Amino acid sequence: MVVTDLSASRIRFDVFDTADALASAVPWASADIAPADLARKAQWSLLLSHTDSTEAVYGATPNGAAPADVRLPAFLHLVVTRDGETPKESPSASSAAADSRAEGRKKVMLITRGTRGDVQPFVALARGLALHCNCEAMVVTELRWKDFVKKNGLGADEGGDLPRRIRFRPSGGDTTLKVQSRGARFAMTFGQHSDTLQALMLSRSEVEFFSSEGCCYYWAKKERPDFIVFGFTLTHIAMIISESLEIPIVGFTLQPTREIERREWNVRMLGDALEPLAAAVNGVEFQAFLQQAMERIPSPNTLNSLRISRGLLPCPADIDTEDRQTAELLRQNICKVVPISSELLPDQAVDGMKLTDFIFLHENPTQGAKELLREVEQFIEKNKKAGKAVVAMTFSSMPVGKRKMLQIAAELVRQEVACIVLAAGQPEAAKACCGMFYQNTFRMQQYSNRIVRMRT
Numbered sequence: 001m002v003v004t005d006l007s008a009s010r011i012r013f014d015v016f017d018t019a020d021a022l023a024s025a026v027p028w029a030s031a032d033i034a035p036a037d038l039a040r041k042a043q044w045s046l047l048l049s050h051t052d053s054t055e056a057v058y059g060a061t062p063n064g065a066a067p068a069d070v071r072l073p074a075f076l077h078l079v080v081t082r083d084g085e086t087p088k089e090s091p092s093a094s095s096a097a098a099d100s101r102a103e104g105r106k107k108v109m110l111i112t113r114g115t116r117g118d119v120q121p122f123v124a125l126a127r128g129l130a131l132h133c134n135c136e137a138m139v140v141t142e143l144r145w146k147d148f149v150k151k152n153g154l155g156a157d158e159g160g161d162l163p164r165r166i167r168f169r170p171s172g173g174d175t176t177l178k179v180q181s182r183g184a185r186f187a188m189t190f191g192q193h194s195d196t197l198q199a200l201m202l203s204r205s206e207v208e209f210f211s212s213e214g215c216c217y218y219w220a221k222k223e224r225p226d227f228i229v230f231g232f233t234l235t236h237i238a239m240i241i242s243e244s245l246e247i248p249i250v251g252f253t254l255q256p257t258r259e260i261e262r263r264e265w266n267v268r269m270l271g272d273a274l275e276p277l278a279a280a281v282n283g284v285e286f287q288a289f290l291q292q293a294m295e296r297i298p299s300p301n302t303l304n305s306l307r308i309s310r311g312l313l314p315c316p317a318d319i320d321t322e323d324r325q326t327a328e329l330l331r332q333n334i335c336k337v338v339p340i341s342s343e344l345l346p347d348q349a350v351d352g353m354k355l356t357d358f359i360f361l362h363e364n365p366t367q368g369a370k371e372l373l374r375e376v377e378q379f380i381e382k383n384k385k386a387g388k389a390v391v392a393m394t395f396s397s398m399p400v401g402k403r404k405m406l407q408i409a410a411e412l413v414r415q416e417v418a419c420i421v422l423a424a425g426q427p428e429a430a431k432a433c434c435g436m437f438y439q440n441t442f443r444m445q446q447y448s449n450r451i452v453r454m455r456t
Helices: 095-100 117-131 144-151 173-178 182-191 195-203 207-223 231-244 268-282 284-296 302-308 324-331 368-384 401-412 427-443
Strands: 011-015 029-034 043-047 075-079 104-110 135-139 167-170 229-230 249-252 336-338 353-355 390-395 417-423 453-456
Touching: 029 043, 104 117, 104 207, 104 231, 117 135, 117 144, 117 249, 135 144, 135 207, 144 167, 167 207, 173 182, 182 195, 195 284, 207 231, 207 284, 207 302, 229 231, 231 249, 231 302, 231 324, 324 427, 368 390, 368 417, 390 401, 401 417
Parallel strands: 104 135, 104 229, 135 167, 229 249, 249 336, 336 353, 390 417, 417 453
Antiparallel strands: 011 029, 043 075
């Protein structure tokens, strides 16, 4: 294969099953890479992903394989030459690790999956560990975020501000693509109004990512980090890796509890009648029960099948109302760091949880963003001079109706508050929301000087 245009966004390699005549026209698996990346090294091993699910492909496990050798990720191996010359080979992971430890640096592996809101705090944390704690950081997450990790993790020798670059390793999967499906959109939209639907989605928050256990385990075994930082949705995977490979772990979660926020009922009588049921559905006991049930539903990757395959004892077969992984983390004195100030959550003192300051990722803004930031700065300065409080109203990937957003903003400005609205989520939805805000704020002349919107 000859590549002549290094400015192309991605090069995709499709793998076909030639033994199946019916399936031979449809790729069975694929791998992709940016041309500029391809030119950097003489050899590449690209993780293969299923074309239908985007989850990682794993090789067949031979009989009698050691626990550490099951679910090995499948890679497409490439040899690269450029203009007849082979690019310089990069140092191996083992030699890089030896150099790091010789220089007294700790090696940390951060594992997370999800949309950008799940990945960005880990990139910010990786930068902090590299800048302030003399650590060599590696982020294991979905391929979609490779460029994002690399852009914010450049070393000093690459024009960045870090002593050593943050490395990326693929976990398989594409959550962003999955949440754009019709079923996922339906669940997220109506989940805002249904405690039961929210409970079901929350109970599957870990099961959905069990397919990445093989990749995370593989990279931990290969890289041998000094410790692993895991996200909320990869708790069980981190515990399996830690127990099997004897690597310390620490949690980094963006929410202090697993409870569903209580909602107000519009009809008093209906609220009184359904309050006991709502309290049960929203409680941590019901959540623990549902999660354990989901972990036992027959599938290629149940919690106990993962544990047994690694030579570990299975979880108890019964289902109860104890949040077992949290209880076990407490027994093992494993801390979960929550980047929320204790001043905002004075009553959230939970054993095993450490509240810290907020964490932010500061990126170099584009020209368009700079112009918007100047507009926002002027807006803030103007309203502060007028003695008004300035409130930022933010929305993440969960869809919030345009009408609801406008109602909240209008209610805020009626309270003599200047409101900055950050509309995020899906690009199309964000664009529609922003347009809605502009149209309606111009109509509301009495409020137009107190609402400004930003698109994240």
